[in-house]
Amino acid sequence: MATLKAGARLKSAVCDTQVMVIAAPAGDVALTCGGAPLLDAAATPARGAVHPEHKNGTQIGKRYVNEDASLELLCTKPGEGSLAVGGTPLKLKEAKALPSSD
Amino acid sequence: MNLMMLLEMAAGGMGERTALVCEGERWTHAELLAGAGRAAAKIRALDVERVSVLDVSSPAVPLALFGSAWAGRPFVPLNYRLSGAELDALIERVAPVLLITDRERAALFQGREGVRVMLREELLDVARAPGASPPQDWSMEPEDVAIWLFTSGTTGVPKAALLRHRHLVSYILGSVEFMSADEADAALVSVPPYHVAGMAAVLSSVYAGRRIVQLPAFSPEAWLGLAERERITNAFVVPTMLARVIERLEAAGAKPPASLRALAYGGGKMPLPVIERVMRRMGHVDLTNAYGLTETSSTIAVLGPDDHREAAASDDPAVRRRLCSVGRPLPGVEVEIRDPEGKPLPPGARGEICVRGEQVSGEYLGRTSRIGPDGFFPTHDGGFLDEAGYLFLEGRIDDVIVRGGENLSPGEIEDVLLEHPAVADAAVVGVPDLEWGEGVAAAVVLKPGAAASADEIRGWVREHLRSSRVPQVVRFEAELPYNETGKLLRRKVREALTQTVPS
Numbered sequence A: 001m002a003t004l005k006a007g008a009r010l011k012s013a014v015c016d017t018q019v020m021v022i023a024a025p026a027g028d029v030a031l032t033c034g035g036a037p038l039l040d041a042a043a044t045p046a047r048g049a050v051h052p053e054h055k056n057g058t059q060i061g062k063r064y065v066n067e068d069a070s071l072e073l074l075c076t077k078p079g080e081g082s083l084a085v086g087g088t089p090l091k092l093k094e095a096k097a098l099p100s101s102d
Numbered sequence B: 001m002n003l004m005m006l007l008e009m010a011a012g013g014m015g016e017r018t019a020l021v022c023e024g025e026r027w028t029h030a031e032l033l034a035g036a037g038r039a040a041a042k043i044r045a046l047d048v049e050r051v052s053v054l055d056v057s058s059p060a061v062p063l064a065l066f067g068s069a070w071a072g073r074p075f076v077p078l079n080y081r082l083s084g085a086e087l088d089a090l091i092e093r094v095a096p097v098l099l100i101t102d103r104e105r106a107a108l109f110q111g112r113e114g115v116r117v118m119l120r121e122e123l124l125d126v127a128r129a130p131g132a133s134p135p136q137d138w139s140m141e142p143e144d145v146a147i148w149l150f151t152s153g154t155t156g157v158p159k160a161a162l163l164r165h166r167h168l169v170s171y172i173l174g175s176v177e178f179m180s181a182d183e184a185d186a187a188l189v190s191v192p193p194y195h196v197a198g199m200a201a202v203l204s205s206v207y208a209g210r211r212i213v214q215l216p217a218f219s220p221e222a223w224l225g226l227a228e229r230e231r232i233t234n235a236f237v238v239p240t241m242l243a244r245v246i247e248r249l250e251a252a253g254a255k256p257p258a259s260l261r262a263l264a265y266g267g268g269k270m271p272l273p274v275i276e277r278v279m280r281r282m283g284h285v286d287l288t289n290a291y292g293l294t295e296t297s298s299t300i301a302v303l304g305p306d307d308h309r310e311a312a313a314s315d316d317p318a319v320r321r322r323l324c325s326v327g328r329p330l331p332g333v334e335v336e337i338r339d340p341e342g343k344p345l346p347p348g349a350r351g352e353i354c355v356r357g358e359q360v361s362g363e364y365l366g367r368t369s370r371i372g373p374d375g376f377f378p379t380h381d382g383g384f385l386d387e388a389g390y391l392f393l394e395g396r397i398d399d400v401i402v403r404g405g406e407n408l409s410p411g412e413i414e415d416v417l418l419e420h421p422a423v424a425d426a427a428v429v430g431v432p433d434l435e436w437g438e439g440v441a442a443a444v445v446l447k448p449g450a451a452a453s454a455d456e457i458r459g460w461v462r463e464h465l466r467s468s469r470v471p472q473v474v475r476f477e478a479e480l481p482y483n484e485t486g487k488l489l490r491r492k493v494r495e496a497l498t499q500t501v502p503s
Helices: B001-014 B029-045 B060-073 B086-093 B103-109 B120-128 B165-175 B196-208 B219-231 B239-252 B272-281 B305-313 B317-324 B410-418 B455-464 B488-502
Strands: A009-011 A018-023 A032-034 A062-067 A072-075 A083-085 B018-022 B024-030 B050-054 B075-077 B095-100 B116-119 B147-151 B160-164 B184-188 B211-214 B234-238 B262-266 B286-293 B299-303 B334-338 B349-356 B379-383 B392-397 B402-403 B406-408 B423-433 B435-448 B473-476
Touching: A009 A072, A032 B435, A072 B001, A083 B349, B001 B029, B001 B060, B001 B184, B001 B211, B018 B029, B029 B060, B029 B120, B029 B299, B029 B317, B050 B060, B050 B086, B060 B075, B060 B120, B060 B147, B060 B196, B086 B095, B095 B103, B095 B305, B103 B116, B116 B120, B116 B239, B147 B165, B147 B196, B165 B196, B165 B299, B184 B196, B184 B219, B184 B392, B184 B410, B196 B211, B196 B286, B196 B299, B219 B234, B219 B239, B234 B239, B239 B262, B239 B272, B272 B286, B272 B305, B272 B317, B286 B305, B334 B379, B402 B423, B402 B435, B406 B410, B410 B435, B410 B455, B423 B488, B455 B473, B473 B488
Parallel strands: B018 B211, B050 B075, B050 B095, B075 B147, B095 B116, B184 B211, B184 B234, B234 B262, B262 B286, B435 B473
Antiparallel strands: A009 A018, A018 A072, A032 A083, A062 A072, B018 B024, B147 B160, B286 B299, B334 B349, B349 B379, B379 B392, B402 B406, B423 B435
């Protein structure tokens, strides 16, 4: 478990996924990808296997949120594992299509 | 958070796509990323605190923007139309600085204290140098300042708006879907780099994966020619540019570029007659009116293509007038209209436009933030919201004319003047008046070959508005003073009209 700060970069211990924290609740967050705790981007992971129940994958450029949207992550590199907090999968944040304005 | 992340993702997800085209030169996202790294290494090796580009659009602009973000130095695009004392004052404020510029200006600033001069071509050589790109070690501190943008200073000394990485990243993530552009899409960027729309265009297009095609010097002929040659699908223009493009098409009896799908306009007031002409000549093109300020990291409200079509097709005057609105706020952006005491006003009531959201900076160098304790930024723009939440602009609140205790909005009177069949352009300002404190004065530009007397103009306003709005001074001019990004220089209009008032 770790406290999260907006702007922090994390990576999966078991797949290629990388994320950036956009918003985070105060206090400890048990954040996992592919079933294993997410690591600081600078860490060198001891590579394990993606847990079969956490294998829906992440997509680059998509944002993932928890139930009350207090936690929001941006996927900056895709991977096989899926993101979860305390075992509950994060949901894809729906993006409203906007006309290009610049 | 760091702007570099946007480019890193673009290079990771679509590295081989063309990111940038300028005068035949092409850069892919992967090349742009590597080039930004080499530019950053160079910036760090120099003893400078900021990086400025004093130049027209070129690949050096995105390279310097991203290179600065990587190196952890604010990027400060400067207005290349300035010269002399005005420019010297800005350079002094950004020093110690790496100044990237053209040959002529380089000679001018060579050897000046606190200024390290580099030619545009030198930066491109650095970025194109062989060898590996340095490690991706940019700071992720959201509070770091990414860009200083000097406001246009139409009212006084330019202020430097500070845009932090968190403001700009929030704006892009909130308004652009990653890799949402087709591989063939291309955006024509004709706004100068020192305009917030020029910065936003680079960031939005990189994140969407849309090829940026730079046009260093705007003319309607160059714009249309480049749009054809590069098969442009998207473009942003300021109102004066759009008016000139339409004039050109009408004069030539020509069709708009066949590839053009979406055209966004903003950065100034767009007169209804111009929008209607654009819709007639470019019926198939998706039109978007974007409203934003330097201090809000570009766009905060849009009138989208469907809004345009719905309004144009409607018989309901309340719906039809939305063509003159700037649409509704972006998701994540809240807009309130407030009275001078700061109390929120209901739909229909005129007041100051206040805005809240992650992309709103509201902060200037050396001044306390203008964001209030409740998070709202007072824009100094006047306006109102209609029942459906569409936002209408009425000019700067500082421009409001106070005549005998009554507040008059110049924009309301200008809209009426512009609907007169003989009027091509109009500006309304307050002038000193012994009896009323301030009086209404109008500068009017007639259409070529059209005629109207001052009394006829006054009569037209009287027919449409209350008598207090009728201009006591009507002066005919050959043209109105605009700056190069289409902002009316109201101060100059006021000076000219004040002189015509007998005192």
